[in-house]
Amino acid sequence: MxxxxEPVIxxxxxxxxxxxxxxxxxxxFIGHSIGCQTILRYLENLPEKEKVGGAVFVAGWFSLTNLSGEEEKRIAQPWLDTPINFARxxxxxxxxxxxxxxNDPLVPLDDQHTFQEKLGSDIVIQNQKGHFSGDDGITELPIALESVLKLAK
Incomplete structure (x- = not known):
């Protein structure tokens, strides 16, 4: 990407x-964190009759907690402030x-409800994976592969 x-929508x-x-x-699609936002905004702009098979959203968010400073807040703000049209x-x-x-320090677990209610997504909660990053010791995520294979059936 x-x-x-400094990701820009x-x-x-x-x-x-x-x-x-x-x-x-x-x-x-499989997205992580801000990549999930990117996928959603991509889908929001598709022509009317186009459809994808599915998406796996890992640590996707609509709100964030514990941003470490003004720079992180400045980068995240447009993503947080620009509405997503779930109906589209x-x-x-x-x-x-x-x-x-x-135990994700950035993504509130309550964001699962938006995925479930607005998009009809199934929810999977993993134990002690942090933000699913290398800093959290996560270098592979078999559940993501299992999930995309489930969607493809």
Whole structure:
């Protein structure tokens, strides 16, 4: 993704659009953290009849806690303040699974309800995985693979 230390909505969605190319119901996404926001905003802008098979959202968020400073807040603010039109996303997303950790320092566990209620996503809660990052000792995530395979059935 372009400029990963300072992600910008338009640049990330535009890049994802270029990388993905044509989609169909055999297209599946896996996103982590701000990547989940990118996927949602990509789906929000799809033409009316286009549909993907599904998406796995790992540590996806709609609110954040414990941001470590003004710089992190400045970067996150546009993503937090720019509304997502879930009604536009739902027709494009066949199925979704959202994976959370019970001790994620950044993503409130309550964000699971938005994925479930607004997108109809199944929810998976993992124990003690933090933000699913290398800093948390997470270098592989078998549940993400299992989830995308479940969606593809």
């Amino acid at each position: 372009p400029n990963p230390t 338009e640049a990330w969605v535009s890049h994802l659009t270029k990388v993905v190319g044509e989609i169909d119901e055999n297209t599946f 996303i739902k027709p494009h997303l066949n199925k979704g699974i959202a994976i959370f950790s019970d």
